[in-house]
Amino acid sequence: MTRQRRIVVEELRKVKSHPTADMIYEMVRKRLPNISLGTVYRNLELLSEQGIIQKITSGGTQRRFDGNPVKHSHIRCVSCGRVDDLQFETPDVLTQVNLDNGYELLGQNVEFYGKCPECRSDSNT
Amino acid sequence: MTRQRRIVVEELRKVKSHPTADMIYEMVRKRLPNISLGTVYRNLELLSEQGIIQKITSGGTQRRFDGNPVKHSHIRCVSCGRVDDLQFETPDVLTQVNLDNGYELLGQNVEFYGKCPECRSDSNT
DNA sequence: GTAATTGCAAAAATTTTGCCTCATA
């Protein structure tokens, strides 16, 4: 666990948002001005493989990361792409789905989408 | 509705899989050898804005598209990234979630993940 | 001391765009 890796995790955990790799790069750079974007990518990849953070499925073009390793639901703004956590307990109906397609079911996640407070007020102007 | 756009839709509807833009490009190219990748991208974007097809949130680095404009659930293979449709009716508990975060709720989707038949047998060898 | 990691820069991969020509309605 290098300094770079530790600080990537710390910065990611500091925010409740779900930043993209280059947002994280900018955040980390305030503390480690010499860190390179490649290192940030390499660490995000490693950390998510190890289950210390998670990659979240993204609607847009860029990946987003979540400092919370525990699966939970998100809501994504359809206007600006921002992703927030959502208090939501996965109901049993989801975990007990019966697959008939040959897949081994490993998990599930509910994705909500909507319009975030900022974008709502933008469209009111 | 040009020939290119029509054939993009036709090819996308032909498959039950959820191809990436360049997979669609290759499929369409068999019928229209001169089509350009840019056109495919432009049409996929337009068609999904118009609700004729949909972009689906993807775990990986590339976007995937779905020829079926009706929202439905998917299961993604954690090994190979392949995405299949899933017969699954959204339960009421999901549509009646009470948000307290200022978002306007527009919809929701359940994402399942697992290991596809091919990848299951790969790991058995 | 050894193996893993970093920084840097180049490359790869994916998506978007400008511009001029051509096709569609």
Place this chain on the structure above:
DNA sequence: TATGAGGCAAAATTTTTGCAATTAC
């Protein structure tokens, strides 16, 4: 025929990688 769309190629964006130097344990 006017407008929107296509083809091509360049650019922009996002992610990955090779390599020599450095760091963690």
